[in-house]
Amino acid sequence: MTLDHEHELPGAAAWSAPVRAGRTVTLTALADGANATMLIIGADRLDRLNIPDTLKSQMSARIKPGMVLMSDRGLALATVTASSLDWHDCLTGALPDQLLLLELTKHGFGEADLHACINFFSKVSVADDPRASLTYVPDHGHAGDTVTLRADQDLLIFVSTAPHALSDGRAASVAVRLETPDHSEDHTGGHTGDPAPDPELREEAIRALRLTRELIA
Amino acid sequence: MTVTKTTASTSTAVALDTVVDAGDGALVTVPSGGRLQIVDLHGNQAVDTLFYDAHDIDNRYSAFDTIREQRAVFLTTGSRLMSTRLDELAVITDDTCGRHDTVGGACSQESNVIRYGESTRHQHACRQTFLRYGARAGIGQRQLTHNVNFFMNVPVTSSGGLTFEDGLSAPGKYVEITASRDLFVLISNCPQVNNPCNGWDPTPIQLLGRW
Numbered sequence: 001m002t003l004d005h006e007h008e009l010p011g012a013a014a015w016s017a018p019v020r021a022g023r024t025v026t027l028t029a030l031a032d033g034a035n036a037t038m039l040i041i042g043a044d045r046l047d048r049l050n051i052p053d054t055l056k057s058q059m060s061a062r063i064k065p066g067m068v069l070m071s072d073r074g075l076a077l078a079t080v081t082a083s084s085l086d087w088h089d090c091l092t093g094a095l096p097d098q099l100l101l102l103e104l105t106k107h108g109f110g111e112a113d114l115h116a117c118i119n120f121f122s123k124v125s126v127a128d129d130p131r132a133s134l135t136y137v138p139d140h141g142h143a144g145d146t147v148t149l150r151a152d153q154d155l156l157i158f159v160s161t162a163p164h165a166l167s168d169g170r171a172a173s174v175a176v177r178l179e180t181p182d183h184s185e186d187h188t189g190g191h192t193g194d195p196a197p198d199p200e201l202r203e204e205a206i207r208a209l210r211l212t213r214e215l216i217a
Numbered sequence: 218m219t220v221t222k223t224t225a226s227t228s229t230a231v232a233l234d235t236v237v238d239a240g241d242g243a244l245v246t247v248p249s250g251g252r253l254q255i256v257d258l259h260g261n262q263a264v265d266t267l268f269y270d271a272h273d274i275d276n277r278y279s280a281f282d283t284i285r286e287q288r289a290v291f292l293t294t295g296s297r298l299m300s301t302r303l304d305e306l307a308v309i310t311d312d313t314c315g316r317h318d319t320v321g322g323a324c325s326q327e328s329n330v331i332r333y334g335e336s337t338r339h340q341h342a343c344r345q346t347f348l349r350y351g352a353r354a355g356i357g358q359r360q361l362t363h364n365v366n367f368f369m370n371v372p373v374t375s376s377g378g379l380t381f382e383d384g385l386s387a388p389g390k391y392v393e394i395t396a397s398r399d400l401f402v403l404i405s406n407c408p409q410v411n412n413p414c415n416g417w418d419p420t421p422i423q424l425l426g427r428w
Contacts, residue, residue, distance in 0.1 A: 051281070052322025052363050055379050057332050061320070062377040072358070074327030087377060091290065091320065093281035096302055111275040112359045114301045128375045130316070132290035165285055204331050211330070 001179040009036075011171025014099035014160040016106060017178070019151045021217045024081065024179045027159075029121045029145040031172035033138065035164040036120040037094045039104070040069060040077050041113065043154040043216055047071040051090050051116035057204040061126065063088040063118050068152070068205035075215065076152040076208040079201075083147040085140070089119040091126075092134065092166060099160040107156055120147050121174075122164040136166035152209060153217045233426030239419035240408035242346035244353055246271055247396040251428030252310065255367055255404075256391040258423055261384035261416035263369040263407040265323045265343045267351075267362065268298055268306045271399040274355055276300045280319040280363040290373045291316040292365060298394070301362075306400060311393035314386045318371040321381065322363050323347065324409045333411040346405035354401045366407075367392050369414050383413045 004023065008030065009015050019025055021043075027036050040049040054070045055061060063069075064086045069078045094100065094117050104113050121141030127133040163171045201209075232251070236258070237243050247253050255264050270276035279301040284290055286299050294312045297305045309317075322328075323343035330338050347361055368386040373379050394402075408419050 046358060050322065050328075050363075052320060053325075053328045053331070056321050056371075056381065057328065059379055060377060061373045061379040064377075070328075070331065072325070072327075072361070074325065074331045091281060091373075092285035093279060096282075111301060112277075114279070116281050116363055126290065126373050126375050126377070130291075131293070132373050134284070134288045134290065166288075207334075208331050 001181060004178040004180055006175065006177040008173055008175050009159065009161045010173045011161050014103045014158070015176070016103040016156060016158045019155045019157055019178060021151050021153050022181065024148050024150050024181070025157060026146055026148040026177040026179070027120055028175040029141050029143055029172065030175055032142045033167065033169040034141055034172035034174050035122045035161065035167065036174045037100065037160040037162065038118045038120060039100060039115060039158040041109065041156045042071050042075065042077055047073045047075060048113065048115045049077055055090070058202050061091060063090050066200040068201065068208050070208050074208060074211065076212040077155060078149040078151050081148050081150050084145045085121065085147065087123045087140070088147065089122040089124045089164070090116065092119065092124050093117060094119070094160065094162065095165045097162055099162055100158050103158045119164055121145055124166060136164065138167065138169065152212050229427050231425065232428050233424055235424050236421050237404065237406045237424060238421050239406060240341055241406055242350045243404045243424060244350040245402045245404065245424065245426065247400045247402055247426060248428050249396050249398045251396045251426060252393055253402060254391050254393045254425040256389065256423035256425065257314070257368045257386045258388060259420035260388040260390070261368065261386050262420050262422055263409065263414040264367040264422055265405040265407050266365045266367055267347065267403040269354065269356065269401040269403070270300065270306065271401050274360055274401065276302050276304060277360065277362055278306055278364070283319060290320060292319055293317065298365070305397045307394045307396050309392060310395040314368055314390040314392060316385065317392065318366040318369040319363070320373060320379065321366050321369060321371040323405060324407065329411065337411060340410070341408040343405035343407050347403055351403050356403060381412045381414055384416060
């Protein structure tokens, strides 16, 4: 891996950046209870992360390693290639605190682009009761927890370190690292070979990766 | 079909009574205080629905803010449908079905390909209907968000699983939404035939508006 960029987001801050296809984004929690809320917009600046499509095509109500983050138009935005946690919340959104909105505005986006987000390092548990009641889990993410995404097309990512909306804890800082794999056999950057041989991916995820490579990446 | 607000002489007059065919849609303007009843005429019919402040469509329904504010995944009587600004757009004021989904989103031609394969690429899908009927209110691709699926059963489990299952609805079951402000209600009567959300057989629904 070649390190392209790294820096530390303090708690209750926001940041946005382009991530070229094939690069990886690694977030690291720097304190217990850290939260990193993320929005993603695809290469054409219209196609956004679609949480319902991501969940229903992979039969999951949480984000975990081995999932492809899918766009409104059925393309792969990024693959969760690794994480020390197997549950990242994506059901409870983020408070309208202007942090993400301001970052969206920097890139020419706005309120209409406040699509569903992922709350990395946070967990909201679901009860097996008639309403599927939700409870924030305060002791889920710890200092040192990480998650790595591989960009499957050119992306814009938007990250906020505001505390999770259901947390009463303090905002905590998160480190972000962008890297480029050293070898060109990476299936998204390489344009050769079959996409996504990773057996942990579901058939639907592999299909999204293949379509993305065929059409744009 | 397109339905616009009808001026009513009393607050309980029937201002709207129409059937939306299987796979068709509607754009309904509901005034603040108006009650919109959606009737599942034949049972197990998913009704994909979006809500917008009629005076500012950027102030639109937010599925996951709604879920967070009620601390529960499923919608039913008493659920407040919240906007991205955390304004209350509407409240579910009656519900004979029992629970409704807002995690599963709407089908699209592109997501059908991902889930069911290439053979489904040119089947009709909810997001085609949303774009077609939404255009008259200025609702385009950027304004589409994650919707409510009335009458749809998408169990979410404590282990973090999610599936589409046979509906809990039945012929004649209905849900009633009362508008907390002037609203555009954008409806797609779901045409999906590849999963059990419509009992494998999309059917008509009835819209009854009182305002």
